[in-house]
Amino acid sequence: MIEMHGIHKYYQTGNQPLHVLKGVDMQVREGELVAIMGSSGSGKSTLLNILGILDSYDSGSYVLGGQQVGKLGETEAARLRNKMLGFVFQSFNLLPFKNAAENVALPLYYQGVGRRERNRRAEEYLDLVGLSDRKTFMPNQLSGGQKQRVAIARALVHKPKVILADEPTGALDSTTTREIMALVKDIHRRGNTIIVVTHEQDVANQTQRQILLKDGLVTSTQISEPSPVAAAG
Amino acid sequence: MLDGLQEILFTLRQNKLRTLLTAFGVFWGIFMLVLLLGAGRGMQNGVYDDFGSDVLDFIIVWSGTTSTAYRGMGPGRQVRLDLADIQAISQQISGIRIISAERNAGNGTITYQDKNSNAQIGGIPDEYFRLKEDIPFNFGRKPNPLDVEEIRKVVVIGTSVADRLFPNGEEPVGKDIRVKDVVMKVTGVFYDKGNRGQNSERVMMPLSTFQKLYGEGNLVNTIWLRPQKGVDGFELEKKVLELVKRRHDVASEDIRGISSFNMAEPMKRVTGLFIGINVFIWFVGLGTLTAGIVGISNIMIITVKERTKEIGIRKALGATPFKIVSTLLLESTLVTGFAGYLGLVVGVGLLELVAFALRSTGAKLPYFLNPSVDFQLAITALLLLVGVGILAGLMPALRAAKITPTEAMRAE
Numbered sequence: 001m002i003e004m005h006g007i008h009k010y011y012q013t014g015n016q017p018l019h020v021l022k023g024v025d026m027q028v029r030e031g032e033l034v035a036i037m038g039s040s041g042s043g044k045s046t047l048l049n050i051l052g053i054l055d056s057y058d059s060g061s062y063v064l065g066g067q068q069v070g071k072l073g074e075t076e077a078a079r080l081r082n083k084m085l086g087f088v089f090q091s092f093n094l095l096p097f098k099n100a101a102e103n104v105a106l107p108l109y110y111q112g113v114g115r116r117e118r119n120r121r122a123e124e125y126l127d128l129v130g131l132s133d134r135k136t137f138m139p140n141q142l143s144g145g146q147k148q149r150v151a152i153a154r155a156l157v158h159k160p161k162v163i164l165a166d167e168p169t170g171a172l173d174s175t176t177t178r179e180i181m182a183l184v185k186d187i188h189r190r191g192n193t194i195i196v197v198t199h200e201q202d203v204a205n206q207t208q209r210q211i212l213l214k215d216g217l218v219t220s221t222q223i224s225e226p227s228p229v230a231a232a233g
Numbered sequence: 234m235l236d237g238l239q240e241i242l243f244t245l246r247q248n249k250l251r252t253l254l255t256a257f258g259v260f261w262g263i264f265m266l267v268l269l270l271g272a273g274r275g276m277q278n279g280v281y282d283d284f285g286s287d288v289l290d291f292i293i294v295w296s297g298t299t300s301t302a303y304r305g306m307g308p309g310r311q312v313r314l315d316l317a318d319i320q321a322i323s324q325q326i327s328g329i330r331i332i333s334a335e336r337n338a339g340n341g342t343i344t345y346q347d348k349n350s351n352a353q354i355g356g357i358p359d360e361y362f363r364l365k366e367d368i369p370f371n372f373g374r375k376p377n378p379l380d381v382e383e384i385r386k387v388v389v390i391g392t393s394v395a396d397r398l399f400p401n402g403e404e405p406v407g408k409d410i411r412v413k414d415v416v417m418k419v420t421g422v423f424y425d426k427g428n429r430g431q432n433s434e435r436v437m438m439p440l441s442t443f444q445k446l447y448g449e450g451n452l453v454n455t456i457w458l459r460p461q462k463g464v465d466g467f468e469l470e471k472k473v474l475e476l477v478k479r480r481h482d483v484a485s486e487d488i489r490g491i492s493s494f495n496m497a498e499p500m501k502r503v504t505g506l507f508i509g510i511n512v513f514i515w516f517v518g519l520g521t522l523t524a525g526i527v528g529i530s531n532i533m534i535i536t537v538k539e540r541t542k543e544i545g546i547r548k549a550l551g552a553t554p555f556k557i558v559s560t561l562l563l564e565s566t567l568v569t570g571f572a573g574y575l576g577l578v579v580g581v582g583l584l585e586l587v588a589f590a591l592r593s594t595g596a597k598l599p600y601f602l603n604p605s606v607d608f609q610l611a612i613t614a615l616l617l618l619v620g621v622g623i624l625a626g627l628m629p630a631l632r633a634a635k636i637t638p639t640e641a642m643r644a645e
Contacts, residue, residue: 081549081550082550089642093546106550110553110556
């Protein structure tokens with residue numbers, strides 16, 4: 001599903017270019033649940049941005065779902081994001097003035113799906129994440145865990161090829177973290193490809209495979225041992 | 234499209250106060266522009282109205298006594314124009330649309346039954362009222378060539394005379410009145426508001442009849458003429474004066490022997506004045522409007538800044554830059570369009586109200602009449618508005634389109 005070879009990325013800071021990614025190689029197969037681990041400054045946010053076509057890379061190759069992602073115009077990038085990717089963010093990033101269902105329907109709006117169909121599918125996915133009774137709630141009426149569920153529903157609603165979750169549990173307490181990870185795994189079992197970026201070992205342990213990033217390079221990938229939580233989920 | 238509109242209305246409702254204030258800026262700009270232009274038009278109408286119902290390009294020539302010696306003749310000589318002058322002018326000078334003589338015999342008493350009135354008595358060929366084409370004939374008809382040919386004893390009377398002789402709404406046409414003791418039939422009533430209405434205190438008979446009654450053969454008091462379309466009135470006036478002065482041996486610099494008045498002269502001044510006033514009005518109006526634009530632009534910039542995060546999220550979810558730009562542009566266009574339209578309507582409404590009040594109370598403000606905004610102007614203002622709306626939104630929208638999702642989502 002994802003093939004990355006020799007990805008390099010520089011940032012221009014002052015007159016000294018900052019070499020952030022120094023030739024990253026990684027693959028993610030269809031239907032995998034993968035964690036990308038790394039301490040801050042390891043380049044994992046940058047890698048996530050490139051994976052999510054939110055940022056460009058300077059050299060190397062990136063194939064997403066059989067499609068080469070090279071230098072793209074803003075418009076093409078937006079279209080590709082809309083078609084291929086679903087995002088789950090640490091800070092949820094729900095639009096505060098839209099209710100849960102409207103937030104979930106947003107990617108469909110940008111696909112040009114009709115209102116009725118949009119609402120139907122939004123409700124379907126809210127049911128899936130267990131928020132059947134919160135469809136018309138505004139984000140500020142929802143708890144952190146509920147917000148993240150809405151965000152997950154939003155990431156799923158347009159049936160993307162890959163779901164990218166950036167520290168999905170970073171803003172949540174441990175109980176809620178467990179619930180959300182259980183939901184993530186549940187969604188994975190339904191056949192979705194999911195990449196979770198995290199620095200929490202607990203969270204990473206619940207995925208199938210961990211990709212370790214250090215100083216802009218993939219240092220190791222290892223198969224997770226099923227943790228007790230994972231077994232419980 | 235409908236969905237997009239709903240999105241926009243939604244965000245506008247989100248920021249009611251801000252939307253309202255922005256809208257007010259544009260509303261005020263257009264409102265003031267319309268009001269100013271309407272008032273300017275009112276002034277213009279008022280001043281033009283003061284020129285009377287005269288057509289605005291006529292030239293009159295009359296004679297007096299010479300003020301300078303010329304060709305061995307001393308000053309103080311009486312000069313009299315005659316019909317031969319008119320013939321010579323129309324034969325030798327090109328570019329004349331209509332030329333007409335006018336004779337008058339000063340004031341005389343006009344009586345009908347037991348009522349009488351004092352009026353200027355004139356004699357005219359039938360061309361005279363073709364020259365003064367704008368003069369309305371409320372009753373009856375204009376003098377015609379047969380009147381002159383058959384030396385008919387008919388007369389057309391001004392409204393002031395008609396009002397005094399026929400006070401109770403009696404029909405004047407067909408009645409026999411006495412003009413200085415000569416019985417004549419009224420064939421028409423005209424209204425000439427020149428000279429602040431004094432021009433309606435006249436009675437006019439066919440030139441031939443006048444000549445028969447008052448003698449003096451072919452002498453003429455005044456020559457009226459109008460240039461053809463596209464002919465320079467000043468040039469024509471010069472040529473006519475030259476010819477007439479030569480025919481009567483009047484020095485070319487003598488402006489008392491042969492005098493003239495050219496309506497184009499005051500018209501030129503007034504037109505120049507109004508061009509100046511209009512430029513000023515547009516300047517002030519557009520200035521006010523510009524303030525509105527800057528306001529909108531400002532607010533849109535703030536809006537974009539405030540919504541950086543939102544725009545970033547939308548982009549991450551698949552919004553294309555075009556979608557972002559068009560949404561923001563539509564938003565600003567909608568606000569300006571609506572507010573401006575409202576300003577237009579209220580402004581025009583107010584002008585109409587003033588015009589209506591002036592009309593219905595019959596109040597006559599000096600130099601102010603019938604303020605109005607014409608259709609073309611309204612269209613211009615509307616187009617201006619849409620342009621303004623797009624312009625105001627463009628910069629901020631382009632800035633919004635440049636926001637990358639990553640940087641946007643970092644913003645709090």
